[in-house]
Amino acid sequence: MEPTDTADPEYFHKVVDCQFACPAHTPVPLYIRMIAQQKYTDAYLVNWESNVFPGVLGRTCDRPCEPACRRGRVEEEPVAICRLKRVAADFKEDVADSLPKAGPPNGKKVALIGAGPSSLTVARDLAPLGYELHVYDAESKGGGFMRSQIPSFRLPESVLDEEVGYVLDMGIKAHFNSYIDSMADFLTKGYDAIFVGSGAPRGRDLPNLPGREEADANIHIGIDWLANVAFNHTDKIGKKVIVLGGGNTAMDCCRTSRRLGGKEVNVIVRSPYADMKASPWEKEDAIHEGIPIVDNHVPREFVLKEGKLVGMKFDIVEAIYHDDGRRELVPTGDEPAFFPCDDVLIAIGQENAFPWIESDTGINFSSWGLPVLDPETLQSTLPEVFFGGDAAFGPENIITAVAHGHKAAVSIDLFCQDKNLSQRPAPYVNLVSQKMGIHEWSYDSAPVDDKREAVPLVELKAALKDRALEVELGFDAETAFIQAERCLNCDAQTVFTPGNCIECDACADICPTSCINFIENGTEADLRSRLMVPANNDEQDIYVSDKLETGRVLVKDEDVCLHCGLCAERCPTAAWDMQMFLYNVTKATPDLVDIK
Amino acid sequence: MSYIKPKFRHPNLPTNALGFTVADYDGAISTLCAGCGHDSISAAIQNACFLSAIPPHRIAKLSGIGCSSKMPTYFLGKSHGFNSVHGRMPSVATGASLANRELTYIGVSGDGDTASIGMGQFVHLIRRNVNMAYIVANNGCYGLTKGQDSATADLGSVSKYGSTNPFDGIDLASLALLQGAGFVGRSFSGDKEQLEPLIRAAMAHKGFAFIDVVSPCVTFNNHLGSTKSYTETREHLDSMPLDFVPMREEISTHYDAGTTQGVTLHDGSVIHLHKASSDYQTDDRNAAMISVQNAKDEGRILTGLLYLDPNSQNLDQNLKLATKPLNEMGKDELCPGSRVLNSINEGLR
Numbered sequence: 001m002e003p004t005d006t007a008d009p010e011y012f013h014k015v016v017d018c019q020f021a022c023p024a025h026t027p028v029p030l031y032i033r034m035i036a037q038q039k040y041t042d043a044y045l046v047n048w049e050s051n052v053f054p055g056v057l058g059r060t061c062d063r064p065c066e067p068a069c070r071r072g073r074v075e076e077e078p079v080a081i082c083r084l085k086r087v088a089a090d091f092k093e094d095v096a097d098s099l100p101k102a103g104p105p106n107g108k109k110v111a112l113i114g115a116g117p118s119s120l121t122v123a124r125d126l127a128p129l130g131y132e133l134h135v136y137d138a139e140s141k142g143g144g145f146m147r148s149q150i151p152s153f154r155l156p157e158s159v160l161d162e163e164v165g166y167v168l169d170m171g172i173k174a175h176f177n178s179y180i181d182s183m184a185d186f187l188t189k190g191y192d193a194i195f196v197g198s199g200a201p202r203g204r205d206l207p208n209l210p211g212r213e214e215a216d217a218n219i220h221i222g223i224d225w226l227a228n229v230a231f232n233h234t235d236k237i238g239k240k241v242i243v244l245g246g247g248n249t250a251m252d253c254c255r256t257s258r259r260l261g262g263k264e265v266n267v268i269v270r271s272p273y274a275d276m277k278a279s280p281w282e283k284e285d286a287i288h289e290g291i292p293i294v295d296n297h298v299p300r301e302f303v304l305k306e307g308k309l310v311g312m313k314f315d316i317v318e319a320i321y322h323d324d325g326r327r328e329l330v331p332t333g334d335e336p337a338f339f340p341c342d343d344v345l346i347a348i349g350q351e352n353a354f355p356w357i358e359s360d361t362g363i364n365f366s367s368w369g370l371p372v373l374d375p376e377t378l379q380s381t382l383p384e385v386f387f388g389g390d391a392a393f394g395p396e397n398i399i400t401a402v403a404h405g406h407k408a409a410v411s412i413d414l415f416c417q418d419k420n421l422s423q424r425p426a427p428y429v430n431l432v433s434q435k436m437g438i439h440e441w442s443y444d445s446a447p448v449d450d451k452r453e454a455v456p457l458v459e460l461k462a463a464l465k466d467r468a469l470e471v472e473l474g475f476d477a478e479t480a481f482i483q484a485e486r487c488l489n490c491d492a493q494t495v496f497t498p499g500n501c502i503e504c505d506a507c508a509d510i511c512p513t514s515c516i517n518f519i520e521n522g523t524e525a526d527l528r529s530r531l532m533v534p535a536n537n538d539e540q541d542i543y544v545s546d547k548l549e550t551g552r553v554l555v556k557d558e559d560v561c562l563h564c565g566l567c568a569e570r571c572p573t574a575a576w577d578m579q580m581f582l583y584n585v586t587k588a589t590p591d592l593v594d595i596k
Numbered sequence: 597m598s599y600i601k602p603k604f605r606h607p608n609l610p611t612n613a614l615g616f617t618v619a620d621y622d623g624a625i626s627t628l629c630a631g632c633g634h635d636s637i638s639a640a641i642q643n644a645c646f647l648s649a650i651p652p653h654r655i656a657k658l659s660g661i662g663c664s665s666k667m668p669t670y671f672l673g674k675s676h677g678f679n680s681v682h683g684r685m686p687s688v689a690t691g692a693s694l695a696n697r698e699l700t701y702i703g704v705s706g707d708g709d710t711a712s713i714g715m716g717q718f719v720h721l722i723r724r725n726v727n728m729a730y731i732v733a734n735n736g737c738y739g740l741t742k743g744q745d746s747a748t749a750d751l752g753s754v755s756k757y758g759s760t761n762p763f764d765g766i767d768l769a770s771l772a773l774l775q776g777a778g779f780v781g782r783s784f785s786g787d788k789e790q791l792e793p794l795i796r797a798a799m800a801h802k803g804f805a806f807i808d809v810v811s812p813c814v815t816f817n818n819h820l821g822s823t824k825s826y827t828e829t830r831e832h833l834d835s836m837p838l839d840f841v842p843m844r845e846e847i848s849t850h851y852d853a854g855t856t857q858g859v860t861l862h863d864g865s866v867i868h869l870h871k872a873s874s875d876y877q878t879d880d881r882n883a884a885m886i887s888v889q890n891a892k893d894e895g896r897i898l899t900g901l902l903y904l905d906p907n908s909q910n911l912d913q914n915l916k917l918a919t920k921p922l923n924e925m926g927k928d929e930l931c932p933g934s935r936v937l938n939s940i941n942e943g944l945r
């Protein structure tokens with residue numbers, strides 16, 4: 001293999017598993033260290049710069065970072081990254097003065113359709129540059145699905161108001177209660193660029209299931225029903241509720257039902273429990289609230305008595321997994337199962353829908369109903385129109401919407417300056433030695449053994465009485481410290497200088513997780529197979545040094561490196577050094593906040 | 597601040613025939629200087645015991661005084677150990693091996709501990725053929741007492757303080773050959789591929805097995821002018837690579853085209869010498885002495901298995917000692933009483 005080029009920031013970026021997995025590339029270990037040092041405000045600002053909604057995300061994020069966390073590969077559970085983010089939000093001081101203000105006007109006008117996380121991110125990233133920003137939303141307040149869909153018992157309204165406010169306070173012109181019904185008209189309004197962040201607002205139905213039409217009064221589309229609850233148009237539901245679907249929307253529907261009078265709430269899902277789309281923790285939360293999840297049941301019909309919905313019938317299936325990865329749900333032949341109910345919530349998925357974008361605007365759509373976009377710039381086939389969030393590639397989550405927002409803001413800024421959209425500014429990176437003494441580093445290098453702890457919850461009875469009462473209490477400062485210390489500091493990079501190495505083997509001998517090898521060079525597959533412990537995790541890179549004096553190379557498998565610094569401590573020649581790596585993803589405004 | 601070895605290990609660490617991983621053979625974290633050759637030898641011993649699947653509690657580590665003699669603390673934390681006084685490890689080892697011949701004995705010593713203060717004990721250990729692996733971590737100096745020349749320092753080698761050694765060094769491998777050791781090897785701490793199988797073979801050998809390991813002292817003997825630095829040693833190495841195949845794997849093992857010569861040990865395990873050393877005769881003591889001497893004359897360090905007599909009679913066999921360890925015998929066996937004494941006395945009349 002050719003020697004690894006660590007001058008390319010993407011190499012070390014990938015080593016920081018959590019940050020790399022985060023769509024917005026939040027510098028996770030950096031803010032976790034700040035929490036351990038009780039610098040909550042700084043931790044908040046680091047988050048705010050990257051993901052705009054730390055308080056929201058610290059409670060609701062889909063947390064792709066956690067399955068990626070290296071700690072999950074050396075022990076049972078990853079670092080509680082998401083809930084530590086909430087700690088930063090909970091314990092911070094007033095940040096208003098640290099946040100950027102709108103810049104002096106630059107004469108350009110940008111419109112944002114939808115006030116969800118993607119649009120708000122675009123607005124925040126562009127405001128300091130002096131753009132005149134107009135946000136349009138059909139709802140009465142900003143936040144998009146964060147407000148209309150995510151129940152208050154998971155995300156208190158005050159948290160959302162605060163963080164949506166930080167953005168709108170940057171001189172954004174908000175036009176609420178304004179549904180845009182014609183893109184053709186809108187294009188004539190003289191905006192230099194338009195960002196479409198209108199989400200994926202249509203909930204799937206079961207139009208052909210027998211009894212659907214007749215029982216319509218007691219059948220609700222999950223996302224519409226949740227929005228009605230959020231905006232206080234709905235405040236009760238029948239005693240017996242069936243929630244159809246196995247995703248996070250189904251989990252929010254069933255838990256909300258329990259709070260609006262549902263006593264017997266069943267989630268009924270086609271697939272096996274393990275295959276359900278909902279995050280494991282959302283399933284656990286539902287079960288904790290006394291909601292059974294019935295799997296392998298396919299809806300067969302709505303059952304009515306005297307014109308009123310009384311229950312549903314289901315075919316019972318089992319999943320067969322074929323060699324090519326295909327899954328088939330095969331009827332078991334059992335009698336269909338009957339579940340009584342007063343109401344049914346259908347939460348079986350969402351779709352994109354752009355009834356307000358006419359076909360002759362120059363904005364092209366694929367056969368899937370999604371806009372045709374350049375994935376790098378998010379530009380549509382009409383050059384001044386950009387898409388992001390759920391509107392771009394279908395339903396995802398808040399953090400993906402934020403990531404799209406950063407990207408789109410960069411594109412819009414380049415577009416408005418008549419610059420090439422493909423020549424994007426580089427990310428901000430830094431690499432600094434952490435050496436303080438022979439056995440001393442300026443980060444807590446020794447990995448601790450503490451286990452992950454769950455966030456404490458309010459008492460169940462109280463929770464079910466009040467749909468606005470937040471269920472999770474958050475970590476206290478002491479627990480937060482212990483949980484923060486579990487972070488392995490994967491941004492403390494092992495930086496190797498081949499010219500210094502005398503091949504004494506000290507680093508290879510001390511490395512607790514057998515990462516370091518001195519061997520003859522070969523192809524990547526060959527090298528991976530010849531390591532002390534073969535490097536079977538292809539998602540993780542192996543580092544290969546220049547040729548050493550004996551003709552061998554040093555190969556380090558990044559997979560389970562603990563970033564403990566022992567290699568560097570045991571190296572007599574400082575051929576290894578631990579260097580702190582900072583990676584700040586490209587944004588339209590590079591230095592949004594000033595962190596001491 | 598560390599000096600704490602984290603508990604986490606690679607989740608895919610291989611296991612040996614006992615189901616142990618190499619981490620089960622760990623010791624305390626080393627307090628030797630960073631980069632000391634001795635740590636590499638520790639790692640090689642640890643890995644050798646793991647690979648040979650010796651239960652850690654069936655091993656006894658013995659040492660004298662010196663940085664090298666501190667090594668046993670840093671491997672096999674679950675084994676028996678005795679850190680004796682300077683140069684006196686051989687008598688402790690002799691006693692231990694007489695008391696319980698079933699343990700695997702690993703002696704770890706230094707060039708000071710063996711070739712100076714412990715020389716008298718050392719030669720008697722060879723003469724008696726005590727069943728043990730005796731490893732000298734040879735750095736040509738007294739590391740622990742700040743780098744004075746030891747008795748193995750080569751003639752003309754320059755000490756860290758600038759003085760040139762006026763004496764010829766003692767070559768411990770030649771001495772062991774001359775004294776009749778049944779297993780004599782030499783290696784280099786920086787060549788684990790050779791050192792590990794050599795240690796495994798030494799542990800399998802049923803008699804005294806000696807390995808002289810050049811082990812650079814990074815702090816006091818790794819400078820220009822030293823003949824036992826990393827660079828100097830690597831430049832003058834004349835290495836005869838080898839493999840060790842334990843008895844239970846022997847039947848199913850295929851040897852690469854490179855390995856030609858196989859030497860079978862008493863327990864059925866086999867040492868394979870690679871092609872590079874195929875014309876070397878491990879069973880000829882005189883030839884071995886000449887080869888070592890010739891290499892030395894050419895300024896080369898000959899490493900590998902220098903001599904092996906798999907059938908040498910060890911102390912236990914020679915003295916026809918009880919096969920059962922003393923700690924497994926009951927009072928009646930250990931002290932058979934006056935009737936037996938009388939009958940012995942009768943026999944002498």
Ligand SMILES: Cc1cc2nc3c(=O)[nH]c(=O)nc-3n(C[C@H](O)[C@H](O)[C@H](O)COP(=O)(O)OP(=O)(O)OC[C@H]3O[C@@H](n4cnc5c(N)ncnc54)[C@H](O)[C@@H]3O)c2cc1C
Nearest residue numbers: 114116117118137138144145180198199389390396397398
């Ligand atoms: C029940 C439910 C729970 C969820 N829970 C989570 C969670 O816990 N964590 C998570 O990360 N994600 C969650 N999501 C997904 C997340 O809410 C979305 O992925 C995210 O909000 C998408 O952001 P966006 O910027 O694309 O716009 P959205 O948040 O979808 O907002 C779009 C906005 O555009 C407005 N709009 C649409 N069309 C027009 C128009 N023509 N004119 C004017 N305004 C218009 C809408 O009124 C809406 O306010 C959940 C989704 C659902 C349905």
Ligand SMILES: Cc1ncc(C[n+]2csc(CCOP(=O)(O)OP(=O)(O)O)c2C)c(N)n1
Nearest residue numbers: 662663664682706707708709737738739740
């Ligand atoms: C009886 C006695 N004499 C002298 C000493 C001082 N002393 C300690 S270590 C040592 C030399 C050790 O040299 P070596 O065996 O080569 O070990 P190294 O430290 O080089 O590995 C000496 C002379 C001692 N501890 N005890």
Ligand code: SF4
Nearest residue numbers: 511561562564565567
């Ligand atoms: S920091 Fe060095 S010693 Fe620690 S796990 Fe990583 S490679 Fe091994």
Ligand code: SF4
Nearest residue numbers: 501502504505507571
């Ligand atoms: S400890 Fe340092 S000098 Fe020794 S092998 Fe490792 S990198 Fe090279």
Ligand code: SF4
Nearest residue numbers: 629632663739813814
């Ligand atoms: S003084 Fe020399 S022999 Fe002792 S630990 Fe340091 S490097 Fe090793």
Ligand SMILES: [Mg+2]
Nearest residue numbers: 706707735737
């Ligand atoms: Mg010495």
